[in-house]
Amino acid sequence: MTFDINRRHALLLGFGAAALGTFGPTLKARAGAKEIRIGWQKGGVVALLKGRGLLEERLAAKGVKVSWAEFTSGPPLLEALSAGALDFGTTGDVPPLFAHAARGNLVFVGAYRGSPVGNAILVRKDSPIQTIADLKGRKLAFKRGSSAHNVALKLLRTAGLTLNDIEAVDLSPPDAAPAFANGSIDAWSIWDPYTARAEADPNTRVLATAEGVVPAYGFLSANGTFAKENSDLIVDTIEALKDVGRAAQSDLPGTVAAFAEATGLSKDILTVVATRPGQDYGALSYVQEEHIAYEQGLADEFHALGIIPRKLDIRAAVWTPKST
Structure with missing residues (x-):
């Protein structure tokens, strides 16, 4: 990116x-x-x-x-x-x-x-994405210039990826939530309380949190x-x-x-x-x-x-x- x-x-x-x-x-x-x-x-x-x-x-x-x-x-x-x-x-x-x-x-x-557990990358429960490495080439949404930007960067790095390896989609939380729900994006980097609200949906799965990676x-x-x-x-x-x-x-x-x-x-x-x-x-x-x-x-x-x-x-x- x-x-x-x-x-x-x-x-x-x-x-x-x-x-x-x-x-x-x-x-x-x-x-x-x-x-x-x-x-x-x-x-x-x-x-x-x-x-x-x-x-x-x-x-x-x-x-x-x-x-x-x-x-x-x-x-x-x-x-x-x-x-x-x-x-x-x-x-x-x-x-x-x-x-x-x-x-x-x-x-x-x-x-x-x-x-840091409240900062996470989320995917849909039925998504084929099982690891951070699977995000390569996928649409990952986060608000540019937000803490989610840093979380995305650092979590991708744990799998040897950079922001250039994914399709970054710049969305604010109110816009990202429906895009995530309808499958317009593959994954979402987000913070609490939006993380907790998304987790309450049984169709949401936490791919990774920032724990141990980003304070x-x-x-x-x-x-x-x-x-x-x-x-x-x-x-x-x-x-x-x-x-x-x-x-x-x-x-x-x-x-x-x-x-x-x-x-x-x-x-x-x-x-x-x-x-x-x-x-x-x-x-x-x-x-x-x-x-x-x-x-x-x-x-x-x-x-x-x-x-x-x-x-x-x-x-x-x-x-x-x-x-x-």
Whole structure:
């Protein structure tokens, strides 16, 4: 699979303009902001924070409102963040690389680690594909620039294959799910809770998970200008996430119920997600050395493969709170 970098840059610029039209012009500095706009996806502690309303309670005393915008994957969320249409958001490990490679106005502000079992390549139960090697020449769907992109690359590598050995189909989760169901694609690289929802269908089979191959790192990002001018709000948000995460891990039944209310997903599916090996909602922090090293290694690899157009300095893109 080859990647058209110029086309990707055009898409980034195009989305930035669209995002501004959707959320309103916001590229000016917002020191002393009276609102923090958060991008979220189904699943994860940010979704739980939205459902609990804890951040709204914390920021009410400062006269700061919280608004939420849901995204189906990380790449468009970070495009909106870079354009100044959002202030804060959460994604997997790969979307920030594309955003920073496009010189987006964003910084890393936090990180977390979930269960790699929730990141998987799926096939239909009756598919002749029995091993990763059998994917050669097949249609494998994943959202380009998402964590599923990296999972596909790394799992293919375990069988001596590259992305050039398969027919990559760029689909967001809402588009990939029906394509997978109707057989338009042969396999699907995806993350939780979409993995768990697909697994609930008896016609779905897990070909391989990322366990032992790709750690399930996720990152919290903020618009660079917003983080510089409103450091206190970034700290408030991350501390609220840490509190919610710790409470969530200590009460998984309550967490499942809260996730169901926040996302509209069934409790059965969310119970699978919450109890995966290695899942720990309390494992969220400001950016640490291990996170920088991991993301730098991934950035260097993606640049060497020609997936992103330039080398990145991850450390230079990390926001550090004045106090934690």
